[in-house]
Amino acid sequence: MNDGQRLLEVNNLRKHFPIQHGLLRREIGRIRAVDDVSFYIGESETLGLVGESGCGKTTTARCILRAVDPTSGEILFRSEDGSTVDVATAPRAQMRSLRHEMQMIFQDPFSSLNPRMTLMDIVGEPLVISGYPRSEREDRVAELLRVVGLRPEFMRRFPHAFSGGQRQRIGIARALALNPRLIVADEPVSALDVSVQAQVLNLMMDLQSELGLTYLFVAHDLSVVKHISDRIAVMYVGKLVEMAPTDALFATPRHPYTAALLSSVPDPDPRTVRERVVLQGEVANPANPPAGCYFNPRCEYATDICRSETPQLREIAPNHFAACHRADELALAGVV
C-alpha cells in the first residue's frame, strides 16, 4: 500500500481520561486509555484492531469518528475532494460535512436502534440530517434495505420485529445511507449467534468489494478478525504492540503478547494438541502502568531492559511492526 492511497493516518494519538476526586474534583491521576498510537488504513482495506477489554480499542475507534475529543495527536483523513483534514482538531462545521464520509456500526443491535422508530425513520435519519430530498428518501431507504438483504416492505415495521442478525443488517443499512468511505465497526458480530455471525461477516465483505469501502474492524475475537482483515493491529493497555499483514501476524507473531493471545484461542477440533501459553496475572492498570514495557510483568521473556525502557513500535520485517525489545531474537510460535 503506497502513501498516496492512504485514507486514514493516525499519528501519536492519545486519549487520557482524568481521575477526579473530592468536592473540587481535583485531578489525582489519569487513565491512559489510548497512549501514543499510530497507524494507517489504505483505501478499500480492512484493518482489524484487536485486544482484550479495556485495552483502548473502542476509545481509539471513537476518537477517529471524533465521538470523543482526543487529548493529542493527529487523525488525518483524506476527504473525497482530495484535501486532508485533521479530524482531531477540525472545527464543528467541518466535522459535520466530514461525518457522511465516516460512519459507525455498533456492537449491540438491541440497544443501538430506537424501539420507537420504524426502519424508515432509522435508516432514513442520516438522510434527513444531510438534507436529502424528501421525495427520494423512501426510494433510497428501500434500496438500502435491499442492499443489506432485507425486504423493502419491512420499512414500516419497528426493530422489535427483527432478530439480532436482521437488526445488525439494519444498523449496516443506516451506516451506508450517506455513501461513506470509511466504516468503523465496533464488535459488529460479537452479540450474534455463530450461524448468524457468518451471514453478517459475508455481507460486510460483499459490501466492501461492491462499494469499495474501507473498514476499521474492532473486535476481540481473533478468528473473526483474521477472517475479514487485510492487516491487524494488536493493542495492549492503550498501546499498539504489533501490526502486520494478517497472514504474517498469525504465522510469525513478533510480540509475546500476540503469541499468547493466539495460543489462547480454543481450536474447534478435539484432535489438536497445542502447547498453550497461559498468561499469569492480570492486565496492567492503565492509570498506574508498570515501568518499561507494560507487558513485562506477565512476559516470560522479560529482561532488565523490558523493566526500565518503554519499547517503541518498529519495523521488524517488511510491513511487520512490533513494540518489543527482543522482537528480533525471539522465535515465537504462531498458528498455521
Next chain:
Amino acid sequence: MANYTQTDSAAGAPLLSVRNLSTHFPLDEGTVIAVDGASFDVFEGQTLGIVGESGCGKSVTARSILGILDKPGLIVDGEILFRRRGRNSGSEEVLDLTSFDPDSSEMRSIRGGEIAYVFQEPMTSFSPVHTIGNQLMEAIMLHQDMGKDEARAMGADLLRRVGIPLPDRRMDEYSFQLSGGLRQRAMIAMALSCSPRILIADEPTTALDVTTQAQILDLMSGLQEDNEMAIMLITHDLGVIAEMADYVVVMYLGQVVESAPVDDIFHNPQHPYTQALLQSIPRIQSTGQDRLASITGSVPHPYARPRGCPFNPRCPAFMLGTCDTSEPRLQPIGTRHEVSCFLHHGA
C-alpha cells in the same frame, strides 16, 4: 472411593440421567416450549458439553436440574435421576429430582451441596453488599457443620486453590473490587466449597477475554482431575467444547438433535444442523478470506415454532412432506452416537 478411569465410569451407571425432560413457560401470549424432550447422561469424572445457539434451551435445562427455574417455568414431563451418596458410606440412592419441591430441604441440600452451579455473569451473581468472604462462608456453613473461624479458613483455602493471589485479603473485599477473571475464580471457589459431585457451568467464560478464558478452562480441568467430579459445560463456543468436553449434546429449539463423543461431533457430524454449525465458524487456522458457509435464516421465534423437525425451515437437506409434517426422534446410529433426523431413519 474406587479408582475410576474414564472408560470405567462411562460404562458404569450415570451420575445424572436426564430422561425426556420438557420445560414450558406458560405466558399470556402463548406457551414457550423451552426444553422439548431432552435426554442425556452425565458420568463421573467426565465433561458433558451442551452446545447450541441462544434460545436452544441449554440454560433452562441446567436450571430445571437445579430447580431454579424463573417463574412461570414448569417441568411438565420427564425425569431427572440423580445418584446420590447415601447416609452411610458406600451406599448410593437414586433420586428423581423432578419429584421434589424446589424449595424442599432435600432439594436445598442437593443444590450447592451435591450439584453446584457456576453462572455466566460473575458480576451479577455475587451480592455487591456482602464481602466475598461472607458469601463463601455462608455457603460453607449452610452445607457443612462448621464454625465461623473454621469456615473462614476453609474459604481462604478455596480461594488459594483456584489461584487467587492474597486470598486472606480478598476474603474481605467486595465483588466489584475483583476483575472479571478473579470474580469467576471466586465463583468457582464457592461452587467447590462443598465438594460437589457435579459442577454445572453455564457459559463460564463467555464474559471473559481469551487469555482469561484460557486460565479458567485450565483451572476447571485441573480441579476435575483432582476431585473426579463431573462437569456439565454449557456454551455456544465450539472451540471451548472441543477443548473441554468428552461427550457432546447439540441442542436446537429445546431438542437434542445430536449427541456423540467429542471426536465424532467434530469429525463425523451426522445432523445437518451440527454440520452447518461447524462450517459457519471462522477458524483461526483458516487461510484466505473465503466466504463462510452460513445457515440461512435465523432461530425461529419461540411462539412460532415450525411444525415437524424444528430445524426444517433452515435445513439444506429438507424433505418436503416428511420433515415438515412429523417430528424425528433421537435414535442411535453408532457407538454412543445418536441423531434426531429423518436422513438417518425414516419417518
